[in-house]
Amino acid sequence: MINRLAVMLLACLVSIGVAVAQPADPLPSWNDGAAKKAIADFVARVTRDGGPDFVPPAERIAVFDNDGTLWCEQPMYFQLAFAIDQVKAMAPKHPEWKQKQPFKALLDKDTKALAESGQKGLLQIVAATHAGMTTDAFSKSVTDWLSTARHPRFERPYNSLIYQPMLELLAYLRANGFKTFIVSGGGVEFMRPWVEKAYGIPPEQVVGSSGVVQFETAKDGKPELMKLAKIEFIDDGAGKPVGINRFIGRRPIFAFGNSDGDLQMLQWTTAGAGARFAGIVHHTDAAREYAYDRQSKFGKLDKALDAAGVAGWTVVDMKQDWKEVFPAKPDAKP
Template sequence: MLATRREFLKWTRQGILAIGLFTLLAAPTTLAQSDPLPSWNDTAPKQAIVSFVEKVTRQGSPEFVAEPERIAVFDNDGTLWVEHPMYTQLAFALDRVKTLAPQHPEWQTVQPFKAALDGDMKTLAASGEKGLLEIIMVTHAGMTTDEFQKVVTDWLATARDPKFKRPYTELVYQPMVELLAYLRANGFKTFIVSGGGVEFMRPWTEKAYGVPPEQVVGSSIKTEFKMQDDTPTLRRLPEVNFIDDKAGKPVGINEEIGRRPIAAFGNSDGDLEMLQWTTMAGAPARLGMLVHHTDAEREYAYDRNTDFGRLDKALDAAAITGWTVIDMKADWKQIFKD
């Protein structure tokens, strides 16, 4: 009986060791076979991403990039989430006008506030950047940073996109969420660099994209420190501090990140200079990509002729610089997470 028990334990130990060895040998193969970008079709953009990541992360490769220098920057509107029929932050500002209107009876006759209250988008668009900035200043200032964060969070919890009838934070692009995670898994630090308001984005980007607030670069209004009822606060002022769009994006990257990115992702002419700054630096490996909205059925189709997310000069530049254009209809299996 004792001998039988010894033999049983011997074979058990050998079996455990064999299983453990098999697991160690099999694990790399399993990992290698798993697809980190399942929402992408196996077309040129996906291949370009995987090839780029393999080159810059392979030790001994002439294009190897050390982890601290693996910086990837992403525009937000139209690159990571929907921007039609209007930028989400503009929808927020227009709702804020309606909320604040009882305190401002003069808005019933003063533009661009009258247009905002009447839903007159044509007149509102005609007011141009000046009119839109005026609305932003009035609806985003006059409160502390903590108060503004609560207003944004509360609005996002209840607001619904007019086409998809879903919360805006559910209308993030699943392929790009996978891309962000894939880059981070390979030692990249991912940043959002957007023309949108930095404090409008920071309350929700970590949950939606895995990008923490300190890695969000955006436009801002001025703030001032004040003691309010013996409590230190930062109060938002109705003055522009910085516009993080077009030529402002490389400036924002330099000031806030301090390293030149090796990968940049955008979707409009507002991202042109960011992609130029990233890819035209002469480094061994750089990646520039543009999301082209071509799917009218699952999302929207637009490029050169649109008020929001115009893709014209950057689309022409892509053919010259070698940037990869992502055809949303052809290259993405799905747009949003089910």
């Protein structure tokens, strides 16, 4: 926790022009090795004024996937865990769900039938739990869930299962004039209520999948934004470069992902002129987190891993490259 606060304070001081001495090691949770060196060398190159690879601060855009890159994504995407809990809470008001799939499978804990419902079933669950309410009400439902829900394996809040090494990397980049963005396949309104506190990334720097939102006037005459059961934009796979172009407006020079859903974002980032960095978090640590890649139902890493080998992207081996995975538990004694 102390390391996290220190690097965040450093980034804040630099952002307002206060001269501060750089810490001896801005990435203390990273083991010395090729991945850590590649990051440090790249940052040094693009920030060396007068150097051949110098990039002006305004163009130092760094983008990060969220699920599996900044926080854990197993045994299922955390937004899906939220949606499932919401279905259970809403079920008494929807008796028809007892006979309607995929809700019946979920309520019966029939994992096979739920899996067979595929993406269509997932979208039905998300639509039922993410629509028909105002954006303010939805934001509150997310923060309320995060305050009470616990991960089934680690038995701690989901938003505490963020990666300590990536927190340090985000702060390190910001301390060197980068602007950091989240570009995720997850729902933008699911992420925005909590990411600033967790990562130091403000809500306006979050790009994600979104549903249609409609302006309405409530009965009391106050304006409100109502979430509708209709998908507007899927920010995954080939959608990520589109989302970057639409909502950021600059091609990044630094990108980190962990799955095939990030492949096109990494390709788009590295296709630009000048110095470029692409990184992949490879989940190899079954003891401290999870070990998975090509066969995983969540965060599948197959084509992107092959592409990294061909293109020379930096692959971070979680087991070998990280001294720590998660920050200390919130209730841990100092």
